Amino acid sequence: MKFHLKKKVKRWFLLGNKIHFTLYLIIIFITIIILVIQGSLLTFFIVSGIIPDLLLIMVVCLAFLWSEKRAIMVGIIAGFIQDVLFGPAIGFFCLAKMIAALLAGLASHEIYRDQIIGPMLTVFFVTFVHEIIIFYLTGFFWGNTFTFYVALEKLFLPKAIYHFVLTMLFYPLFYRAEQKKFFYPSFK
């Protein structure tokens, strides 16, 4: 029984029978690059006060391509690194990104992966969920400065539309990378 449990735990962490350490390394690497670009380069090109969350787009695209188990791991890794670099506390973006990834992973069962409109719509809706989670977490721990409806109209909606459009550029990249087995170089 004990051995059985150990094996199960091990399998959960490795997410299947294949060992995908390189996968996580690649994700960590991409996350850091995206965050650095987003935090330094992109801040000079803000469109009406909205900075797109490229990391969220990445998490949702990858979650859409993979199952929700691995999606959760991707969400946690990306969120954790964002917390370390910019977050007010550890676990903050981690939680929001994890739930976003989980939802995207669940959605991918129902939606056809090979057409771009599916992930685009998923990103659109998941952006709302992600922002609403952060809105309430900020409100709970530090207090919010604007009401929910104002935030919905002035922040969430423009951001969701922005992400919707940006997914058109990013999803094909991740889709191609997945097909070319970019994330698992040892299994080529």
Add this chain to the structure above:
Amino acid sequence: MNQTTRKVMGILGLIILLLSLIFFTGKFRSRYTFAEDLIMTGLSPVQGFFSQLGLKTFTFFQGIVDYERVLEENKTLKTQLAARENLYYQLLELQKENYRLREMLAFKERTEYSLLPAEVIARDPSHWFETITINKGYADGVEKDMAVVTSSGLVGNVMFVSRNSSQVLMLTDSRRAVSALVQRSREPGFIGIVEGYPEKKGHLRIINLPPEANIQPGDTVISSGLGGVFPKGLVIGHVLEVGKDQYGLLQQAIIIPAVNFNRLEEVFIVVEIPPEKEGQEVVPSGE
């Protein structure tokens, strides 16, 4: 337990774990943990590079678009500079006089400050928190709660310090309040951010002003030095409009900050120099 229940339980467990992590790391820390410190230290040169790249690209295009305006501005600035130079010498004269008079009255010398220049290498990419990352850390003598300024006014204070970089909490962040003063009438109040206008997120407001407070558009608002984080007399901004608060009892005013928070490139960290002991007990010299 079937598989679905187990999955749901696992996810709920993760959520609770993360929530408690937020709770424990969100407050009461001035320094990063070792792992965070390591990551920040390693990444700060990379962030610096990309920040410079963004800045260069931005200024290049801005320069092309605004060439005429820049020329015009240059002309006006030169005239202003000449006038300011005059003012500077007057100020120097006054400072000396002030020093002499203080000495005569045996006033305690005000704390002196030195400015440590730093570059902005990143800012929080989400719109939820107004923080910037600068390229000076505890290796350069930066400590938590030190004030951060630019030549035009107050920016905020240091929140977290790592080895070669620190995070600065700006005035526009909702998690803070600053004690302030109207420079002309010495009316005290608190600086908060403008609530309910995410699109006006650069604006500040001063609240808790008594109904009879003497404040009008155009007034300069400075830090009052109460609370101990910010030194007294740093410019926060200028009053745009004055109005009643939501209950109609107290006055409040919207302030345009002196600093453009969206375009910060170089900032100064205010490092306090404790006053020298000998200077304090000067007896007025008899004539």
